[in-house]
Amino acid sequence: MDHEPNPSASGGPADQPPQPAPEALCPEEFTGLKLSKPKTAAAGATAVVVSLGHVFGTAGIRQGLRALTTLNQAQGLDCPSCAWPDPDAHRSFTEFCENGAKAVAWEADTRRLTSEFFRTHSIDELAKESDYWHGQQGRLTEPLVLRPGTRHYEPISWDEAFKLVAEELNALASPDEALFYTSGRTSNEAAFLYQLFVRQFGTNNLPDCSNMCHESSGSALVPSVGIGKGTVKLEDFEKSQLILILGQNPGTNHPRMLTALQAAKRAGSKIVAINPLKEAGLLAFRNPQEVRGMLGFGTPLADLYLQVRIGGDQALLKGVMKALVERGTALDRVFIAEKTDGFDAFAATLTEASWEQITAQSGIARDAIEQFADLVAANERIIACWAMGLTQHKHAVATIQEVVNLLLMRGSIGKPGAGLCPVRGHSNVQGDRTMGIFEKPAVWFLDALGQEFNFTPPPKHGFDTVEAIHAMRDGRAKVFFAMGGNFLSATPDTEVTGAALKNCRLTVHVSIKLNRSHLVTGRTALILPCLGRTERDTQNGKEQFVTTENSMGVVQMSRGSLVPASPHLLSEVAVIARLAEATLGEHSSVPWRELAADYDLIRERIERVIPGFQDYNARARQPGGFYLPNSPREGSFPTDTGKARFTSHPLHEVGVEPGQLVMMTIRTHDQFNTTVYGLDDRYRGIKNERRVVLMNTADIRAADLTAGAVVDLTSHFHGDQRVARHFIVVEYDIPPGCCATYFPETNVLVPLNSTADISNTPTSKFVAVTVARSAN
Numbered sequence: 001m002d003h004e005p006n007p008s009a010s011g012g013p014a015d016q017p018p019q020p021a022p023e024a025l026c027p028e029e030f031t032g033l034k035l036s037k038p039k040t041a042a043a044g045a046t047a048v049v050v051s052l053g054h055v056f057g058t059a060g061i062r063q064g065l066r067a068l069t070t071l072n073q074a075q076g077l078d079c080p081s082c083a084w085p086d087p088d089a090h091r092s093f094t095e096f097c098e099n100g101a102k103a104v105a106w107e108a109d110t111r112r113l114t115s116e117f118f119r120t121h122s123i124d125e126l127a128k129e130s131d132y133w134h135g136q137q138g139r140l141t142e143p144l145v146l147r148p149g150t151r152h153y154e155p156i157s158w159d160e161a162f163k164l165v166a167e168e169l170n171a172l173a174s175p176d177e178a179l180f181y182t183s184g185r186t187s188n189e190a191a192f193l194y195q196l197f198v199r200q201f202g203t204n205n206l207p208d209c210s211n212m213c214h215e216s217s218g219s220a221l222v223p224s225v226g227i228g229k230g231t232v233k234l235e236d237f238e239k240s241q242l243i244l245i246l247g248q249n250p251g252t253n254h255p256r257m258l259t260a261l262q263a264a265k266r267a268g269s270k271i272v273a274i275n276p277l278k279e280a281g282l283l284a285f286r287n288p289q290e291v292r293g294m295l296g297f298g299t300p301l302a303d304l305y306l307q308v309r310i311g312g313d314q315a316l317l318k319g320v321m322k323a324l325v326e327r328g329t330a331l332d333r334v335f336i337a338e339k340t341d342g343f344d345a346f347a348a349t350l351t352e353a354s355w356e357q358i359t360a361q362s363g364i365a366r367d368a369i370e371q372f373a374d375l376v377a378a379n380e381r382i383i384a385c386w387a388m389g390l391t392q393h394k395h396a397v398a399t400i401q402e403v404v405n406l407l408l409m410r411g412s413i414g415k416p417g418a419g420l421c422p423v424r425g426h427s428n429v430q431g432d433r434t435m436g437i438f439e440k441p442a443v444w445f446l447d448a449l450g451q452e453f454n455f456t457p458p459p460k461h462g463f464d465t466v467e468a469i470h471a472m473r474d475g476r477a478k479v480f481f482a483m484g485g486n487f488l489s490a491t492p493d494t495e496v497t498g499a500a501l502k503n504c505r506l507t508v509h510v511s512i513k514l515n516r517s518h519l520v521t522g523r524t525a526l527i528l529p530c531l532g533r534t535e536r537d538t539q540n541g542k543e544q545f546v547t548t549e550n551s552m553g554v555v556q557m558s559r560g561s562l563v564p565a566s567p568h569l570l571s572e573v574a575v576i577a578r579l580a581e582a583t584l585g586e587h588s589s590v591p592w593r594e595l596a597a598d599y600d601l602i603r604e605r606i607e608r609v610i611p612g613f614q615d616y617n618a619r620a621r622q623p624g625g626f627y628l629p630n631s632p633r634e635g636s637f638p639t640d641t642g643k644a645r646f647t648s649h650p651l652h653e654v655g656v657e658p659g660q661l662v663m664m665t666i667r668t669h670d671q672f673n674t675t676v677y678g679l680d681d682r683y684r685g686i687k688n689e690r691r692v693v694l695m696n697t698a699d700i701r702a703a704d705l706t707a708g709a710v711v712d713l714t715s716h717f718h719g720d721q722r723v724a725r726h727f728i729v730v731e732y733d734i735p736p737g738c739c740a741t742y743f744p745e746t747n748v749l750v751p752l753n754s755t756a757d758i759s760n761t762p763t764s765k766f767v768a769v770t771v772a773r774s775a776n
């Protein structure tokens with residue numbers, strides 16, 4: 001081995017000041033913007049053509065068809081894209097969407113990345129390429145190492161790679177100097193083994209993508225309804241009378257939700273959309289699985305569209321609840337008396353909030369709020385759905401608790417056709433948390449884990465994602481290990497995160513394709529290539545399957561059918577087991593190799609530790625899987641008082657300085673988080689360019705700009721400024737004072753310390769910026 005031997009715990013780059021990381025940023029070149037009118041309906045025939053184009057383009061016809069035909073079928077492959085559930089029965093032959101097809105095509109890529117590629121391309125050259133380009137280079141095929149002082153990855157054997165990680169981990173002064181990140185695609189089986197390894201190693205440093213995603217939802221729901229998950233099933237949509245969709249773009253990010261919305265509309269339900277943008281998938285849906293949809297006939301969706309100002313949701317919700325109280329008749333008094341507490345204190349906050357504040361902050365006129373109240377008052381089976389438009393704000397937890405308050409006023413939780421629906425992102429992000437991927441584990445969980453595996457898990461809470469970046473930057477964490485994801489590009493404050501990663505002794509990524517996190521590294525870096533979910537996972541001569549939990553608490557199997565991209569790939573489960581053996585050696589009470597050889601054995605252990613998994617192996621094999629218990633769904637609330645809780649919040653002031661705009665960072669139609677499938681945002685009419693800033697006509701004029709102008713964006717936070725250069729102004733229907741850009745190009749502007757109260761989620765949807773013409 002020619003890498004440096006064991007570091008002393010205090011030596012190394014962590015003692016030097018953090019180095020800047022310009023290579024962490026996305027390249028600033030333009031790709032050629034083309035504009036058309038934003039669409040007024042989602043899906044239809046174009047979606048089918050686009051899906052097939054993607055699949056046949058990168059995966060080839062045979063491979064692509066094979067993967068697609070098992071997608072979301074009972075006992076087939078759980079789609080690696082979003083966490084929207086599959087129907088319990090009557091699945092159509094094509095139970096996937098355009099973006100599921102893109103995800104599968106991206107993974108089933110027939111191109112291969114070998115060590116030869118890395119011999120000819122240094123990490124500096126690779127960092128100059130775009131995220132789109134990175135994804136187009138094909139699948140990783142063998143373990144790679146970047147030795148200290150070198151700029152090229154080179155091959156390394158699996159044994160040597162595990163030994164290297166184990167040596168670095170065991171040389172740390174404390175296990176708390178290591179960080180173990182998880183992205184939400186990891187299966188239940190891998191997640192369970194991973195957190196077990198990390199806790200046996202001795203830390204709860206398990207930051208995950210959820211910290212940047214629905215953490216605010218969990219933080220809001222646990223104290224108010226007793227569990228951190230949603231309370232509806234898919235079938236509730238058809239039984240509902242009213243569906244509220246706040247801060248979510250289902251046409252792009254959860255396309256199969258549109259089928260549920262269409263069915264609900266046909267059954268007579270009404271929809272209220274609350275979003276600063278008129279998103280196509282909230283306006284109408286042309287179901288590509290129906291002849292009418294293919295012919296271009298759409299189902300109108302939103303009955304009321306409230307173009308709220310960014311960050312104005314709490315005000316709007318206060319407004320609608322104030323209107324309900326003022327009417328006097330619209331409250332479910334029996335439900336409030338029997339099932340809840342805290343109503344009087346909560347009602348007082350509605351009196352305190354003035355109509356002037358409410359309309360100014362929300363940007364919604366009083367009469368529109370009264371129309372919203374009419375719909376809420378006329379219906380009692382109400383579902384509220386939300387996603388990142390609510391969770392990534394300073395007052396996200398309070399705002400989501402106002403959503404809960406609204407439903408509690410109407411008795412709309414715990415009965416058919418009603419309830420809370422935080423719409424999850426990654427396909428198994430909810431399952432990972434159930435499996436114990438959490439930096440703040442519950443005491444009962446640690447006790448059960450310790451008892452099953454005969455050890456004492458560390459009680460001290462670990463670092464979440466933002467705290468992990470601080471710890472690396474300050475030299476308190478020295479080894480960073482990522483089970484999937486793209487930490488550098490997904491996290492806020494890209495240059496700070498880049499410097500933090502460079503401050504580590506070792507950075508390790510278990511990945512399926514090249515991404516920017518591989519290029520901004522610790523002193524030593526490893527890329528460990530693993531099987532994707534579409535691929536056959538054979539252990540000990542026996543084909544294995546994994547399980548995942550969707551947004552509605554259904555646990556189901558996922559089995560890949562494709563031949564692995566390379567014979568050298570390991571499953572995530574195998575990577576963890578071998579790493580654990582190498583690191584923990586004789587000390588471990590866990591039969592790692594045995595568990596990794598037969599995933600049924602892992603599920604048996606999960607069943608003994610985590611409630612709700614009885615007969616796991618049998619029930620995972622049932623078509624469609626099984627529901628985890630969810631008592632709020634049945635109308636009983638496992639809070640400390642046994643009641644659901646009205647939460648009292650003042651109406652928080654949100655605003656920016658004069659001359660500044662509020663910027664939200666959103667996804668295009670052609671990306672999955674940091675994975676860029678293509679350069680179009682079809683529904684918004686923006687093609688072939690990602691470096692755009694969507695602005696209101698009046699703000700463009702006020703800043704003395706014109707549509708098409710090339711601008712730099714500067715964010716302002718507590719006196720600090722951050723700059724992102726070269727964006728094209730696009731005139732767009734967005735409330736005044738607001739603008740929108742795409743994630744991850746503008747993550748560099750999101751300040752690391754700008755996070756939500758309680759959940760510590762970065763405020764990716766609320767960044768104070770100024771926009772000025774580029775100097776060059």
Ligand SMILES: Nc1nc2c(c(=O)[nH]1)N[C@H]1C(S)=C(S)[C@@H](COP(=O)(O)OP(=O)(O)OC[C@H]3O[C@@H](n4cnc5c(=O)[nH]c(N)nc54)[C@H](O)[C@@H]3O)O[C@H]1N2
Nearest residue numbers: 082099247248249253310311387388389425426667672673
């Ligand atoms: N194809 C595809 N599918 C995905 C993903 C993907 O990238 N691509 N990502 C997955 C993941 S991990 C997640 S978390 C989800 C994300 O799903 P979404 O939350 O739908 O994703 P975003 O693009 O962040 O969109 C946020 C929406 O909220 C609106 N919004 C922003 N700020 C506010 C606000 O202050 N108030 C209100 N009311 N609305 C606001 C925006 O206009 C936008 O419509 O999707 C998952 N599914």
Ligand SMILES: Nc1nc2c(c(=O)[nH]1)N[C@H]1C(S)=C(S)[C@@H](COP(=O)(O)OP(=O)(O)OC[C@H]3O[C@@H](n4cnc5c(=O)[nH]c(N)nc54)[C@H](O)[C@@H]3O)O[C@H]1N2
Nearest residue numbers: 183213484485486490510511512513515665673674743764
């Ligand atoms: N500004 C801004 N920042 C955001 C957001 C935002 O809205 N705005 N959204 C936040 C949200 S909601 C989330 S969830 C995070 C996402 O953060 P992450 O989950 O860290 O990021 P992803 O882009 O989903 O990760 C993509 C990478 O995962 C790897 N991968 C894909 N499939 C597999 C697999 O099966 N196994 C393994 N081991 N690796 C795999 C691929 O190599 C790919 O490059 O980003 C957050 N960041």
Ligand SMILES: [Mo]
Nearest residue numbers: 213214425426
């Ligand atoms: Mo997410």
